[in-house]
Amino acid sequence: MEEFLRKHLTFLTSFWNKIHPSHLPSNCSLGFFDPEAVSLQPDLDSNPELPDISLVSVLYDFTARGMDELSVQRGDKLSIIKEDGEYVLARRLSGELAMGYVPANYVAKIDRETASSNWYFSGITRNEAQLLLVSPPNCHGSFLIRDSESSPGEYSLSVRNHTKINHFRICKGPSGSLCIQQGHTFPSLEELLTFYMVNWKVIQSPLLQPCIRKRTPEKDEWERPRSEFMLRRKLGEGYFGEVWEGVWKNTLPVAIKVMKQADMRAEDFTKEIQNLKSLKHDKLIKLYAVCSMGEPLYIVTELMRKGNLQSYLSSAEGKELRTVCLIDITCQVADGMTYLEEQHVVHRDLAARNILVGNNLICKIADFGLARILKDDVYSTRGDTKIPVKWTAPEAANYRTYSSKSDVWSYGILLYEVFTYGQCPYEGMTNQETIQQITQGYRLPRPVTCSPNIYCTMLECWSVNPEDRPSFLDLREKLYSIYRRLQHSLS
Numbered sequence: 001m002e003e004f005l006r007k008h009l010t011f012l013t014s015f016w017n018k019i020h021p022s023h024l025p026s027n028c029s030l031g032f033f034d035p036e037a038v039s040l041q042p043d044l045d046s047n048p049e050l051p052d053i054s055l056v057s058v059l060y061d062f063t064a065r066g067m068d069e070l071s072v073q074r075g076d077k078l079s080i081i082k083e084d085g086e087y088v089l090a091r092r093l094s095g096e097l098a099m100g101y102v103p104a105n106y107v108a109k110i111d112r113e114t115a116s117s118n119w120y121f122s123g124i125t126r127n128e129a130q131l132l133l134v135s136p137p138n139c140h141g142s143f144l145i146r147d148s149e150s151s152p153g154e155y156s157l158s159v160r161n162h163t164k165i166n167h168f169r170i171c172k173g174p175s176g177s178l179c180i181q182q183g184h185t186f187p188s189l190e191e192l193l194t195f196y197m198v199n200w201k202v203i204q205s206p207l208l209q210p211c212i213r214k215r216t217p218e219k220d221e222w223e224r225p226r227s228e229f230m231l232r233r234k235l236g237e238g239y240f241g242e243v244w245e246g247v248w249k250n251t252l253p254v255a256i257k258v259m260k261q262a263d264m265r266a267e268d269f270t271k272e273i274q275n276l277k278s279l280k281h282d283k284l285i286k287l288y289a290v291c292s293m294g295e296p297l298y299i300v301t302e303l304m305r306k307g308n309l310q311s312y313l314s315s316a317e318g319k320e321l322r323t324v325c326l327i328d329i330t331c332q333v334a335d336g337m338t339y340l341e342e343q344h345v346v347h348r349d350l351a352a353r354n355i356l357v358g359n360n361l362i363c364k365i366a367d368f369g370l371a372r373i374l375k376d377d378v379y380s381t382r383g384d385t386k387i388p389v390k391w392t393a394p395e396a397a398n399y400r401t402y403s404s405k406s407d408v409w410s411y412g413i414l415l416y417e418v419f420t421y422g423q424c425p426y427e428g429m430t431n432q433e434t435i436q437q438i439t440q441g442y443r444l445p446r447p448v449t450c451s452p453n454i455y456c457t458m459l460e461c462w463s464v465n466p467e468d469r470p471s472f473l474d475l476r477e478k479l480y481s482i483y484r485r486l487q488h489s490l491s
């Protein structure tokens with residue numbers, strides 16, 4: 001059939017080449033992939049024997065926007081079928097069998113030997129590497145190589161030296177050579193490792209045995225003894241308690257929320273923890289552990305070095321951020337919110353103060369104390385729950401009716417906070433005046449750094465009728481396309 005159509009509809013040749021690349025089996029079409037009909041490569045973890053094809057590791061989560069694209073997650077392994085400009089046609093090698101287009105800059109090549117090596121840990125972060133290396137059965141001298149978080153396409157070597165974990169960036173030269181220190185370059189990771197196993201004193205970290213694969217805590221493994229954690233420095237205080245910078249097992253920096261038990265409702269605590277346990281996304285703060293035996297209660301999460309977005313933006317460093325970085329922040333938040341929208345979870349307290357900032361301007365959504373799973377896509381509450389009025393949609397402030405669309409309203413306010421470098425919305429107005437003004441049609445003015453098209457998006461988020469507001473999926477696409485255009489014009 002394909003042959004017949006190719007022959008008679010020649011003006012569609014480029015379309016046909018895209019969906020049926022010449023070296024693809026004819027029984028395999030994008031979107032409707034029949035795993036029975038085509039032999040797929042097995043999972044890399046279970047079978048190190050790989051065919052001689054171009055292998056890549058996924059660097060960032062990507063959600064398909066059409067039938068010809070492939071949704072992938074950081075750490076997935078793919079084989080490349082075809083390079084096509086800014087995209088690659090790829091086939092997933094593990095998990096659900098599928099193929100489709102993925103942006104080329106979302107993946108990094110790995111060679112066959114590396115992929116099958118027991119010391120190569122694809123798709124894990126620096127923090128996850130630390131956790132693995134400090135957890136038994138790993139011990140002094142355990143090491144692994146992972147993809148670099150900050151330099152896509154490069155690697156990092158993580159080594160446990162007694163209780164300390166050392167990380168070394170492995171840089172890639174123009175010819176593909178690899179080095180940790182200038183003057184010592186190697187054609188492959190194997191040769192680099194062999195050198196440092198023998199000459200470990202050069203990096204003062206003995207490479208004794210590859211790290212043993214064990215996942216970070218699973219559901220029933222969250223509970224940890226309080227003695228494993230040490231509080232170092234108070235970072236801030238919220239309604240439910242204090243947040244401290246601490247260390248886990250003398251090694252891993254973490255954030256520890258120490259819950260005030262006296263005025264805390266058990267339901268609130270359980271909700272926040274349940275939400276953190278069940279929601280997993282790159283742009284949501286990650287739960288590491290809980291200490292709920294005895295008092296005080298600890299919720300242990302990843303540490304975000306730059307604190308909350310509101311204070312970061314108004315700091316000297318934040319004020320230096322260029323517009324393209326501000327848009328990048330809004331894209332990351334939209335990404336995390338799209339995940340919550342898909343999970344039918346409403347956050348109810350989306351604001352810059354509840355976004356946490358890490359190194360390299362990584363932003364993650366936090367504070368799920370108020371988050372709720374939606375039944376019928378709308379959540380209604382009664383009573384005296386405190387609400388952040390200036391961030392809350394009118395139907396939620398007046399009638400306590402929450403939905404993903406009320407989160408979209410709050411996202412509009414967050415856009416305002418970002419483009420004013422952390423200014424308080426409706427400055428000088430009380431909560432009561434704000435509600436009155438909003439009801440009469442008043443909307444926040446356009447911040448000077450905000451382009452008219454982004455301001456237009458803000459106004460859409462503040463539509464009176466929730467149905468007229470965009471979804472987070474729409475917002476993510478719109479902001480990413482503005483971001484890409486701006487980045488392109490700057491390069």
Ligand SMILES: Nc1ncnc2c1ncn2[C@@H]1O[C@H](COP(=O)(O)OP(=O)(O)OP(=O)(O)O)[C@@H](O)[C@H]1O
Nearest residue numbers: 235236237238239240243255302303304307308367
């Ligand atoms: N994981 C973290 N890493 C770094 N800093 C954090 C982390 N979690 C919280 N903080 C800091 O501690 C402050 C207090 O956090 P917390 O979540 O307790 O309160 P909040 O979000 O400000 O208020 P509330 O819980 O009352 O809504 C935050 O504003 C932030 O600056």
